[in-house]
Amino acid sequence: DLSNKLESVFKQLRGQGKLTEKNIKDGLRDVRRALLESDVNYKVAKDFIKRVEERAVGEEVLRSLKPGEYVVRYVHEELINLLGGKFQDIQVAPQPPTIVMVCGLQGSGKTTLCGKFARYFRKKGKHPFLIAGDIYRPAAIHQLQVIGKQLDIPVFSIEGEKDAVTICRKGLAEAKRLGHDFVIIDTAGRLQIDEAMMAEVERIKHEIQPTEIVFVADAMIGQEAVNVAKAFHDRLAFDSVALTKMDGDARGGAALSIRAVTGKPIKYIGVGEKMDALEPFNPEGMASRILG
Amino acid sequence: IRGHTTIDDDLMEEIEELLISADVGVHATMTIIDRLQNRIKIDKIKDPSLVEGLLKAEIAALMGEGSYELDLSAVKPYVIMVVGVNGVGKTTTIGKIAARLKQEGKHVILAAGDTFRAAAIDQLEIWADRAGAQIVRSQPEADPAAVAFDAVDAALARNADVVLIDTAGRLHTKVNLMKELEKIKRVVQKRLPAAPHEILLVLDATTGQNAIQQAKLFNQVVDISGLVLTKLDGTAKGGIVIAIKDELNIPVKLIGVGEQVEDIQDFDPHDFVEALFA
Numbered sequence: 001d002l003s004n005k006l007e008s009v010f011k012q013l014r015g016q017g018k019l020t021e022k023n024i025k026d027g028l029r030d031v032r033r034a035l036l037e038s039d040v041n042y043k044v045a046k047d048f049i050k051r052v053e054e055r056a057v058g059e060e061v062l063r064s065l066k067p068g069e070y071v072v073r074y075v076h077e078e079l080i081n082l083l084g085g086k087f088q089d090i091q092v093a094p095q096p097p098t099i100v101m102v103c104g105l106q107g108s109g110k111t112t113l114c115g116k117f118a119r120y121f122r123k124k125g126k127h128p129f130l131i132a133g134d135i136y137r138p139a140a141i142h143q144l145q146v147i148g149k150q151l152d153i154p155v156f157s158i159e160g161e162k163d164a165v166t167i168c169r170k171g172l173a174e175a176k177r178l179g180h181d182f183v184i185i186d187t188a189g190r191l192q193i194d195e196a197m198m199a200e201v202e203r204i205k206h207e208i209q210p211t212e213i214v215f216v217a218d219a220m221i222g223q224e225a226v227n228v229a230k231a232f233h234d235r236l237a238f239d240s241v242a243l244t245k246m247d248g249d250a251r252g253g254a255a256l257s258i259r260a261v262t263g264k265p266i267k268y269i270g271v272g273e274k275m276d277a278l279e280p281f282n283p284e285g286m287a288s289r290i291l292g
Numbered sequence: 293i294r295g296h297t298t299i300d301d302d303l304m305e306e307i308e309e310l311l312i313s314a315d316v317g318v319h320a321t322m323t324i325i326d327r328l329q330n331r332i333k334i335d336k337i338k339d340p341s342l343v344e345g346l347l348k349a350e351i352a353a354l355m356g357e358g359s360y361e362l363d364l365s366a367v368k369p370y371v372i373m374v375v376g377v378n379g380v381g382k383t384t385t386i387g388k389i390a391a392r393l394k395q396e397g398k399h400v401i402l403a404a405g406d407t408f409r410a411a412a413i414d415q416l417e418i419w420a421d422r423a424g425a426q427i428v429r430s431q432p433e434a435d436p437a438a439v440a441f442d443a444v445d446a447a448l449a450r451n452a453d454v455v456l457i458d459t460a461g462r463l464h465t466k467v468n469l470m471k472e473l474e475k476i477k478r479v480v481q482k483r484l485p486a487a488p489h490e491i492l493l494v495l496d497a498t499t500g501q502n503a504i505q506q507a508k509l510f511n512q513v514v515d516i517s518g519l520v521l522t523k524l525d526g527t528a529k530g531g532i533v534i535a536i537k538d539e540l541n542i543p544v545k546l547i548g549v550g551e552q553v554e555d556i557q558d559f560d561p562h563d564f565v566e567a568l569f570a
């Protein structure tokens with residue numbers, strides 16, 4: 001436990017009034033290790049520790065509080081601040097429909113998330129419509145159709161259509177024609193370094209003008225989260241992040257990395273394979289989880 | 293790490309950053325650097341330009357031989373079970389392995405053991421078609437152990453060479469799902485005592501330190517004989533396999549380098565290490 005580890009480091013601080021630079025450096029070495037073990041990016045962890053160091057030096061150590069606990073609580077609060085304050089929901093379009101487009105690496109949980117969003121926003125009174133924009137993965141369209149059928153939510157696809165932009169454009173027209181006010185577009189998983197695929201998702205954005213672009217990331221992603229998120233953000237300026245598979249035991253340091261490098265909020269988390277396994281993001285819970 | 297004029301703390305810190313940034317993890321990185329510093333001391337090395345070579349050699353030695361030894365002449369049918377957490381590339385990897393074996397003239401049967409996820413069976417059917425393999429399937433919600441049993445049974449009846457068992461993605465923290473995996477293995481053993489001859493754990497190269505927990509728990513439940521490291525065509529280096537080899541001695545056998553049927557390669561420790569430092 002990080003608190004206990006830091007306690008032994010700070011044993012000699014008892015009775016001293018302020019935290020010195022050396023005290024802080026020693027304590028933060030353990031915090032940095034905890035962050036790295038949680039998959040926070042190396043550079044992000046370095047910057048974070050440096051900022052905490054600058055602010056914590058000279059802080060009053062309450063006589064009744066243990067210094068180790070104090071530093072951990074300080075770090076904890078810093079993490080919560082960085083991970084984003086109050087909950088922000090998916091933006092609603094000034095004129096319906098609200099259009100949500102999901103994007104991300106292969107296997108990150110996008111198609112499943114589309115189903116979860118559809119169910120969630122229907123419960124909130126919306127009339128969702130799903131567009132099957134993944135024309136590459138074997139049975140991807142079928143996967144979304146099965147989900148749509150389970151939820152009794154319409155899924156738009158065009159059999160044999162080789163252009164994802166066309167599917168999205170026609171799907172959006174159909175959604176409007178039928179009076180749906182919440183459109184969710186599933187896209188194929190792609191590498192941020194795949195030029196053709198990144199150009200495709202840029203074209204979909206340009207054509208469709210989504211209200212919200214959600215970057216979907218697997219909670220277990222490691223150091224590369226920074227490069228991936230930055231590239232998707234540079235190309236698409238996505239609005240928010242969804243972190244999936246949070247029902248596992250991955251500490252999810254990527255949350256901090258992605259937030260640090262893009263400035264965009266994490267709004268939702270996936271907590272299971274079923275369609276009801278969606279929760280609003282809780283920065284306090286995430287901070288505790290990252291600190292281990 | 294190439295611009296240094298002396299072997300100093302700065303050089304070690306750069307090595308630390310390189311390894312941690314490649315997802316090798318703090319613990320394994322410290323172990324590697326300790327061993328490197330020992331080597332430098334014992335061999336009295338002063339030239340910093342030699343350090344990179346030493347580091348590469350150390351890591352390659354740790355990763356071991358690693359090539360995919362599939363001795364199909366000795367065993368028939370050879371049963372391979374593929375496991376791992378959600379979305380890592382199990383189904384796609386099975387399609388690729390099947391195609392490769394088919395090209396070598398083998399008779400391959402795929403078991404559609406993911407009876408849970410939407411369109412999982414359909415996805416595997418498309419791969420069976422692409423690979424020229426036969427598929428044994430049931431209905432969604434069917435017992436995956438029964439599908440696996442039927443596939444091995446069919447392989448024996450049809451004198452097939454290889455059975456590849458696809459399983460549903462599952463988080464290693466879900467006790468009931470891990471128990472299900474144990475059951476699939478047990479039931480296969482009932483039909484063929486030596487089977488499964490190979491249990492491959494598929495890991496996504498973008499995964500961070502959680503991969504170590506995945507390897508530990510899957511190994512506890514079903515004895516992993518090898519790893520498949522997928523999505524190496526991306527920018528992730530997959531350094532987690534170094535930590536896993538160091539702690540659990542499980543070798544990487546295959547790597548996935550794309551989404552097409554031919555995008556699978558035998559693991560080569562030297563190529564892997566070169567890519568790490570590229």
Ligand SMILES: Nc1nc2c(ncn2[C@@H]2O[C@H](COP(=O)(O)OP(=O)(O)OP(=O)(O)O)[C@@H](O)[C@H]2O)c(=O)[nH]1
Binds near residue numbers: 269277461
């Ligand atoms: N345990 C758990 N599994 C999840 C969660 N979200 C998705 N999954 C599973 O992760 C796997 C991949 O999900 P998909 O929705 O197919 O991922 P994707 O991003 O659409 O994949 P591609 O389209 O191939 O890029 C499936 O097995 C899902 O059931 C989650 O929050 N928790």
Ligand SMILES: Nc1nc2c(ncn2[C@@H]2O[C@H](COP(=O)(O)OP(=O)(O)OP(=O)(O)O)[C@@H](O)[C@H]2O)c(=O)[nH]1
Binds near residue numbers: 191384525526547
């Ligand atoms: N770029 C790349 N993508 C891959 C690779 N292997 C698999 N994928 C993609 O990763 C996604 C998930 O692959 P699947 O084969 O469905 O993964 P899975 O482990 O069977 O997923 P679940 O059954 O849902 O747990 C798909 O979009 C695949 O095309 C690879 O080596 N490189």
Ligand SMILES: [Mg+2]
Binds near residue numbers: 110112134140188189
């Ligand atoms: Mg998908």
Ligand SMILES: [Mg+2]
Binds near residue numbers: 406459461
């Ligand atoms: Mg699968």
